[in-house]
Amino acid sequence: MAVYKRKGKEDAESEESGHDARRSRTRQALIEAALDLMSEDRTFSSLSLREVTKAAGVVPAAFYRHFRGMDSLGLELVDESFRTLRAQMREVRANPLPAEQIIHGSVGLYVRYVREQERYFRFAIRELFSGAASNKLAIRNELRFFISELATDLALLVRDRPVTSSDLQMIAQLVVNSMVMLTEQVLELPPERPEEEELLIDTGAKQLRLIFLGVSLWNAKPGKK
Amino acid sequence: MAVYKRKGKEDAESEESGHDARRSRTRQALIEAALDLMSEDRTFSSLSLREVTKAAGVVPAAFYRHFRGMDSLGLELVDESFRTLRAQMREVRANPLPAEQIIHGSVGLYVRYVREQERYFRFAIRELFSGAASNKLAIRNELRFFISELATDLALLVRDRPVTSSDLQMIAQLVVNSMVMLTEQVLELPPERPEEEELLIDTGAKQLRLIFLGVSLWNAKPGKK
DNA sequence: TGTACATCAGTGAACGCGCGTTCACTGATGTAC
């Protein structure tokens, strides 16, 4: 049994040859294949290992060189989905306070991002509502993370009033919930319908404005529950 | 080929004997079986015809005496789900205007109703986000119906201000969306956790109050978009 | 009321098919010397 020094993992993997490059190319092909197969109304749990490998252009047995089974591919997809989404959120969060323009602009950015990354959002939203327990839990945790971050931002908005942190969470949850429902609507749109997309953005932005109007009155008067 | 007079369909079907009674008993057993099999994290599309018949206690071929295939069973489930939900909504709607008590009370009623009819709501919410296109469409239409009804009710709330009917729809959609997300949270609760259930009701009610606070300011000042 | 017959929900066997998983293998890539 000999131990060899291995080449470090290459950054640009797609055009390489060699064991490592081939490995990660096939692995990526399996991930892409699974996402593509879910583009219509298929659930992840309804995909078969064999059809994923077929779509990826490898033999069924090759799957096991990369994942222990479909479950483990599912977890990988959750990770991939939220890795990019978290990065995006960090960017958007770097924006200033929510004034009218900013709300509409942020919703627009988000919607266009959903469009761009349709396959990941489709996967995530389906797994959130009907996926395996482990995926569901992982996604709920990611959402809770977004909610907490948003609650932190909201604290600045209401710093002149006594709003409890659990109320901040409640408000942030309402906002994130609205974004989840908006996401579903965007994914439901037929492709290439910019007018309808704008309509969704307008309505989504109005709903956020409505919520922020409510926030501006929250605990403003002594009529607290 | 002789034509016989048939007995009229009996109202109390469960304890009867005879062709018709047996027919509707098996049919109901298939429906119940499908709902029960979805109680964990299974999607309707992941159920097999054979396991549904097995759970219903009949042979696979018997399925075809009642439904053309699984698709047609799915449509039947959508119908059943919303038939009862619509009746429930009619009752709740018979209540007066949303003051604080009434919001909390209505949310409480709704949540307890979801608990009671868990299987139907689970089916509906899963199909909404990841079901077959036809089921998805049917459910979206039912939701649109609720939104329109709610918009009509909201019109009374804002009759002193110039709120467009599309804004009323936008507001009603926000409310219904929040209820959808609340439903998912209720279904996610482990059974028999009254404290956590109350917490969900409190939070849901607060979110509605927040929205209605926003509504009370909507177009109140000339600062219209 | 009694008998002969029609109806039809449910049966049980059969079919070809795609499934997940296993296994010994192949052959290109990489290493040791």
Add this chain to the structure above:
DNA sequence: TGTACATCAGTGAACGCGCGTTCACTGATGTAC
């Protein structure tokens, strides 16, 4: 540089299994007379 050998991603065949659907059937229920 050249050679012998190790590594290992991907192959192809095989397995037993549950699947959807078909079909002629059975036997209880219901009707005609």
